[in-house]
Amino acid sequence: MTPTITGAGALEILDSRGRPTVEAHLALSDGTTARASVPSGASTGRHEAVERRDGDPARYGGRGVLGAVEAVNGEIAAALRGMEPQQRTVDQALLALDATADKSRLGANAMLAVSLATARAAAKVAGVPLWRHLAGGGPVSLPMPMVNIVSGGLHAGRQLDFQDFLAIPAGARTYSEALEWVVRLHGAMGTVLAERGLSTLKADEGGYGPRLDDHRAALRLMDDAVARAGLRPGDDVVYALDVAATHFFTGDAYRLDSEGRTLSADALAQYIGDLAAEHPIASVEDPLAEDDWPAWAAFTQRLGDGLQIVGDDLFTTNLARLDRGIAERSANAVLVKMNQIGTISETLDVVARAKEAGFRTVISARSGETEDPALADLAVGTRSGQIKVGSVTGGERLAKYNRLLRIERELGDRAAFAGWGGDG
Numbered sequence: 069m070t071p072t073i074t075g076a077g078a079l080e081i082l083d084s085r086g087r088p089t090v091e092a093h094l095a096l097s098d099g100t101t102a103r104a105s106v107p108s109g110a111s112t113g114r115h116e117a118v119e120r121r122d123g124d125p126a127r128y129g130g131r132g133v134l135g136a137v138e139a140v141n142g143e144i145a146a147a148l149r150g151m152e153p154q155q156r157t158v159d160q161a162l163l164a165l166d167a168t169a170d171k172s173r174l175g176a177n178a179m180l181a182v183s184l185a186t187a188r189a190a191a192k193v194a195g196v197p198l199w200r201h202l203a204g205g206g207p208v209s210l211p212m213p214m215v216n217i218v219s220g221g222l223h224a225g226r227q228l229d230f231q232d233f234l235a236i237p238a239g240a241r242t243y244s245e246a247l248e249w250v251v252r253l254h255g256a257m258g259t260v261l262a263e264r265g266l267s268t269l270k271a272d273e274g275g276y277g278p279r280l281d282d283h284r285a286a287l288r289l290m291d292d293a294v295a296r297a298g299l300r301p302g303d304d305v306v307y308a309l310d311v312a313a314t315h316f317f318t319g320d321a322y323r324l325d326s327e328g329r330t331l332s333a334d335a336l337a338q339y340i341g342d343l344a345a346e347h348p349i350a351s352v353e354d355p356l357a358e359d360d361w362p363a364w365a366a367f368t369q370r371l372g373d374g375l376q377i378v379g380d381d382l383f384t385t386n387l388a389r390l391d392r393g394i395a396e397r398s399a400n401a402v403l404v405k406m407n408q409i410g411t412i413s414e415t416l417d418v419v420a421r422a423k424e425a426g427f428r429t430v431i432s433a434r435s436g437e438t439e440d441p442a443l444a445d446l447a448v449g450t451r452s453g454q455i456k457v458g459s460v461t462g463g464e465r466l467a468k469y470n471r472l473l474r475i476e477r478e479l480g481d482r483a484a485f486a487g488w489g490g491d492g
């Protein structure tokens with residue numbers, strides 16, 4: 069007999085920025101227990117499901133989540149009691165209970181914590197690891213990591229306007245080799261910065277946040293650090309940018325404060341195209357603002373043959389927005405963040421739709437993370453092909469990388485690695 073949910077509860081824990089977030093606990097009638105916690109973004113998209121925050125300035129500067137915790141302890145626990153830990157059924161119950169389009173009543177943070185705890189509980193009942201459970205009997209593979217080396221934007225006090233300069237160890241043959249290369253590269257970047265008297269302080273996701281003259285300077289540093297690490301740019305390592313353009317869009321133009329100039333969508337596309345011609349850039353995320361749909365389609369038409377073009381703020385892991393992007397050819401890849409949409413079922417639907425349409429998928433962390441490694445399981449179980457966790461420091465990031473190392477070992481000879489551009 070399948071066990072049923074006997075209790076659900078939550079508590080306020082802290083994320084990697086020291087801000088409160090939700091951790092949920094589920095208990096089943098057979099004694100199984102499971103817990104899950106949720107991350108939080110800083111460079112959020114307007115179309116994300118809404119994280120419930122208390123707003124009481126006397127607690128954590130208004131960022132407490134006791135309301136979301138109370139929603140789990142009260143309404144959600146009452147609604148789920150007696151139900152089987154079946155993902156679609158539980159997620160449907162959460163959606164019906166919340167009854168808003170943006171999940172603002174219960175809070176997407178409350179809902180995702182419970183949805184993810186449900187997945188974990190179901191995996192435990194089935195006696196399989198979470199990644200195997202999420203694969204639903206389908207094939208699995210280890211993702212290619214896309215790793216933050218230099219940070220700007222809202223994660224690094226806007227030293228640069230572009231948010232992330234990332235490395236993809238495209239030439240690596242296994243996940244563990246890929247990880248070793250980017251760790252070496254991250255260390256080499258620290259050495260290069262120190263030698264030039266530049267700051268080696270780290271930003272929110274563990275990438276370096278030096279003050280630089282312009283975006284080209286960051287790319288030249290990447291070239292130097294790759295060489296210093298004994299790797300070959302373009303062969304062993306290619307680059308990715310998260311432009312996060314929404315966050316410097318003025319409403320009708322793109323203001324690059326770090327370069328003291330303002331560009332039209334067309335000029336920004338030209339600039340990014342030039343950077344991609346000068347350096348081995350293989351992927352560009354959010355090159356344009358979240359609602360600038362025509363500019364996205366024009367960008368993809370111009371550069372989409374040679375570049376992976378990833379929608380993050382554009383799609384916000386939302387099926388309706390992804391459908392529009394597929395129809396309009398706005399991009400050719402989607403960033404997948406569970407907490408942008410708030411349930412596991414909806415997240416899986418977005419991954420499935422993207423794959424059907426030939427879009428690549430990148431499972432992503434948030435800048436505020438917890439030690440919960442679930443997104444590693446999601447990347448393996450959905451064969452997403454790529455994972456973006458920030459940099460290779462900090463327990464909240466390493467929880468994911470190390471989880472993948474353990475899965476790689478567990479799979480042994482059967483450990484398929486996506487490589488660059490594949491899904492394994």
Ligand SMILES: C=C(OP(=O)(O)O)C(=O)O
Pocket residue numbers: 108109110111112113231310312380432433434435436
């Ligand atoms: C991880 C990102 O940022 P945040 O979590 O701050 O929204 C991102 O923009 O890809």
Ligand SMILES: [Mg+2]
Pocket residue numbers: 310312353354380381403
């Ligand atoms: Mg992004």
